[in-house]
Amino acid sequence: MGKYLTLERPGQSAILTINNPPANLWTVDSLNELAHTMAELDADRSYRSVVITGAGEAFFSAGADLKQFLTGDKTAALQVLDAFAAAFGAIRRYRGVTVAAINGYALGGGLEGALACDYIVAERGAQLGLPEAKVGLLPGGGGTKLLADKVGIARAKRMILGGEIIVAEKAYEIGLVEELVDPGFAKIVAVSPANKVVNQAPNAVAEARRLIEESSQLSLSEHLQRERAALVSLIGEPEQMEGVAAFMGKRTPKWAEES
């Protein structure tokens, strides 16, 4: 149990709940705790997936605590940005699958934390946006790229430049969230797509995830080379042999410890 995050461990998915009243805000300390917890979960081979959600009904997270920007101190601002980079980088580097379960408001750095995850499940009526420009800031946790990657440049501009906050139903329609659920169900449903990964081959999942993450930075020919090398690295390994043998033998595969 941390100071800003609580960790539940039902089965092979860990549930990480942001618990920093009044609005589950990100500060240097809460972000450092997130980075540290994700690194610990990454090293703990008993988990294959992590669900991130917000405590209470009203807020997933309203983003960075704006008090941190009151003095206009650039050094202090850089500390916040470094903490965002470390925490959200730790989510992106996690070897398993990460799912954001959005309840209530997911704004600014709150939505950026969700965008660092592999999928987003959101409750009907939840509100999502990157409204930093309203207070003279701009998204500092990867939002100007990650939102555009998901919803397209024009829609991301409309949201970021206009400070547009959209409801989960609209976010689902435009591909910002992958699953829409009734209020109170995000966490429960998020565990379910997360749990699918538990049945998949661990090293194959980790490699496929890495390839998808890297894909936008590479040309198709470079990417195909990496994909080929990754697939060949799996061939003949115990995991791959077990997967195909189990299919041919009409039985459920038994995965060994991940390498």
Ligand SMILES: C/C=C/C(=O)SCCNC(=O)CCNC(=O)[C@H](O)C(C)(C)COP(=O)(O)OP(=O)(O)OC[C@H]1O[C@@H](n2cnc3c(N)ncnc32)[C@H](O)[C@@H]1OP(=O)(O)O
């Ligand atoms: C690099 C930068 C990254 C960033 O993330 S910048 C921050 C981006 N986020 C925002 O701009 C959201 C700011 N918050 C809001 O606009 C509103 O809140 C909401 C629309 C989310 C909710 O409004 P309502 O339901 O009326 O609640 P309430 O009374 O405004 O909020 C409850 C308490 O939470 C505090 N709070 C909310 N968001 C922040 C924040 N981002 N930084 C600091 N405090 C925040 C409020 O002030 C208040 O506190 P009190 O009860 O003491 O008056």
